[in-house]
Amino acid sequence: MDVITQSCVKEFLETNEIQSSDDSTNFELFANYSIVSKEYSSQFDPDDISVDENTPGIDGLAIIVNGKLVDDIDQVKDLIELNKSLEATFIFIQAKTSSKFEGSEMGNFGFMVKQFFSPKQSVFKGERIAKMLQIKDYIYDKSPLMTRTNPICKLHYVTTGIWKDDGNLLAILNQNVDELKSSNLFSDVLFEPCGATLIQRYYRKTKERATATFVFDKKVTLPSIVSVKESYVGFLPFSEYRKIIIDEYGKMRSIFDDNIRDFLGDVDVNKKIEGTLRSQHFDLFGVLNNGVTLVATTLNATGDKFTISDYQVVNGCQTSHVLFENKDVSGIDNTIIPIRLIVTDSDDVKNEITKATNNQNAIKPEQLESLSEFQKQLEQYYKSITCRVALFYERRTNQYNTDISVGKSRIITIPTQIKTFSSMFLDSPHLVSGYYGTLAKRFSDRIFREDHRLLPYFISGYSFYKLENAFKVGLVDKAFKIARFHLLMIVLTTR
Numbered sequence: 001m002d003v004i005t006q007s008c009v010k011e012f013l014e015t016n017e018i019q020s021s022d023d024s025t026n027f028e029l030f031a032n033y034s035i036v037s038k039e040y041s042s043q044f045d046p047d048d049i050s051v052d053e054n055t056p057g058i059d060g061l062a063i064i065v066n067g068k069l070v071d072d073i074d075q076v077k078d079l080i081e082l083n084k085s086l087e088a089t090f091i092f093i094q095a096k097t098s099s100k101f102e103g104s105e106m107g108n109f110g111f112m113v114k115q116f117f118s119p120k121q122s123v124f125k126g127e128r129i130a131k132m133l134q135i136k137d138y139i140y141d142k143s144p145l146m147t148r149t150n151p152i153c154k155l156h157y158v159t160t161g162i163w164k165d166d167g168n169l170l171a172i173l174n175q176n177v178d179e180l181k182s183s184n185l186f187s188d189v190l191f192e193p194c195g196a197t198l199i200q201r202y203y204r205k206t207k208e209r210a211t212a213t214f215v216f217d218k219k220v221t222l223p224s225i226v227s228v229k230e231s232y233v234g235f236l237p238f239s240e241y242r243k244i245i246i247d248e249y250g251k252m253r254s255i256f257d258d259n260i261r262d263f264l265g266d267v268d269v270n271k272k273i274e275g276t277l278r279s280q281h282f283d284l285f286g287v288l289n290n291g292v293t294l295v296a297t298t299l300n301a302t303g304d305k306f307t308i309s310d311y312q313v314v315n316g317c318q319t320s321h322v323l324f325e326n327k328d329v330s331g332i333d334n335t336i337i338p339i340r341l342i343v344t345d346s347d348d349v350k351n352e353i354t355k356a357t358n359n360q361n362a363i364k365p366e367q368l369e370s371l372s373e374f375q376k377q378l379e380q381y382y383k384s385i386t387c388r389v390a391l392f393y394e395r396r397t398n399q400y401n402t403d404i405s406v407g408k409s410r411i412i413t414i415p416t417q418i419k420t421f422s423s424m425f426l427d428s429p430h431l432v433s434g435y436y437g438t439l440a441k442r443f444s445d446r447i448f449r450e451d452h453r454l455l456p457y458f459i460s461g462y463s464f465y466k467l468e469n470a471f472k473v474g475l476v477d478k479a480f481k482i483a484r485f486h487l488l489m490i491v492l493t494t495r
Contacts, residue, residue: 001099008203009030012033014407015404016046016407018047019472024097028050028059029047031156031158031199032095034199035158035199035202036062038249039062039064039089039251040062042254043408044069047478047481048071049061051126052125052128052129054126055124055128057108058113059095060091060093060095061092061093061129062091063089063090063132065087066080066082066085071135073135074433076135076139080145084145085145085146086147087146088152090136090151090152090153091156092156093156094106094156098160099160099162100161101157101159101166101169103168106173106176106193110155114176114180116133117180127479148325150185151185151187152190153180153190154189155176157192158199159196161196162195163194174191176191177189207401210255210312211307212307212311213243213307214306215240216236216341218236219304220232227346228342228343229299229344230299231342231343232340233338234341235338236336237334237336239333239334242323242333244308245313245320246327252320252324255311277335283336285335289319291319292337293313293316294313294342295314295342295353295354297345306341319337323337374448375414381457389410390410391410391458392410392411393412393417394412394414410465412465415439417457418447419432419485420460420485422439422446424463424488424489425460428443429486430486431443464484467488
């Protein structure tokens with residue numbers, strides 16, 4: 001392994017507080033995290049996408065449903081109920097510390113992926129891979145809900161070497177792609193050979209803030225506003241707006257974390273937006289649509305050329321997703337989108353803008369939790385606790401993403417807080433599977449209440465951190481990780 005890759009792996013292990021093991025295992029975890037982060041930018045545990053140790057040919061597996069990383073059938077059910085549709089991406093990873101791309105290993109990797117989708121496979125025995133197989137079967141059982149496209153299958157073969165488009169290796173790669181495509185299970189199959197330089201780039205991208213550069217020539221500067229650096233209203237053609245919502249890999253950026261609503265899928269309002277686009281009434285779009293509100297922390301402008309960093313779409317989630325889904329419609333680049341751009345580093349201002357721009361429709365109480373006063377107090381309470389291990393409450397998704405001094409495993413997210421508190425103090429570990437929005441609704445009258453003390457929330461978060469650390473260092477067998485929230489309830493009841 002070269003010096004630069006070694007350095008990246010070392011930083012990854014330290015940031016995630018993963019106890020260093022052998023080089024092969026360390027590199028597998030590093031590769032899994034870097035590859036999946038390219039597809040899914042919210043926080044996740046790298047260990048959760050590792051397969052069982054005895055799984056042949058595959059080192060990492062992630063399933064993304066409707067834009068969310070899932071590891072439980074209940075999560076898939078919740079997302080289907082929310083979106084009324086189904087889209088899925090399967091990501092497989094094989095990582096080797098070798099500096100070579102071995103044809104036999106690549107061929108075996110492809111074979112095992114094909115076995116995963118085989119109706120009569122019998123080569124996988126581990127508990128984790130069995131759970132992924134159940135999710136896969138459930139997804140295909142719900143195939144009538146795949147109204148837009150069949151699932152996508154992505155294979156990433158990672159080494160520390162250099163890929164040179166060797167003819168023999170390309171033949172192996174293409175053969176596996178063709179065979180997977182011939183199954184008619186996928187809308188697309190990608191097989192990426194990933195060398196040292198590419199995996200290093202993917203890892204560095206995990207530490208970057210969202211940044212976009214576009215031309216904003218049709219705009220008006222708003223008067224000075226307290227706590228707002230700059231603000232503008234105007235119009236962007238989709239040819240420029242696509243630079244804001246689509247990343248270099250052609251994926252939708254994860255810039256909707258501060259948006260109160262999730263993407264609602266095939267609801268009436270989105271069907272109407274899509275109908276306007278598909279009927280090529282691009283000239284009407286700007287007057288029929290309420291537009292998009294962007295909030296950025298920093299802005300660098302040279303004339304009409306704007307570069308925004310650390311930004312979110314706080315209103316316009318539905319519009320943005322429908323535009324993305326129809327991005328290849330002929331002539332869509334001429335569509336004009338109303339834009340509001342506010343530049344501020346004040347969390348209070350960001351929250352007020354988010355609430356104000358989302359008040360035209362009814363917003364459910366659980367969707368406002370991330371903006372509530374209780375959440376602010378809880379974040380500050382975590383910071384005020386002085387103990388040997390400092391924990392950080394992440395009220396806004398990825399708010400600590402660029403701070404390498406904050407270990408990823410020390411971050412307690414809102415979904416994790418709901419699960420830990422409900423397990424330990426509401427005796428409900430059996431109810432914490434599923435998608436975050438559903439959990440918030442399920443416990444809406446029993447969690448984050450104004451009359452609640454903050455200490456139990458911290459205790460549950462801290463207990464979760466200690467239990468996860470025990471799994472990492474081997475104090476508790478990882479086989480029990482599937483029951484971690486039940487273990488948290490037991491910890492409290494036995495004291």
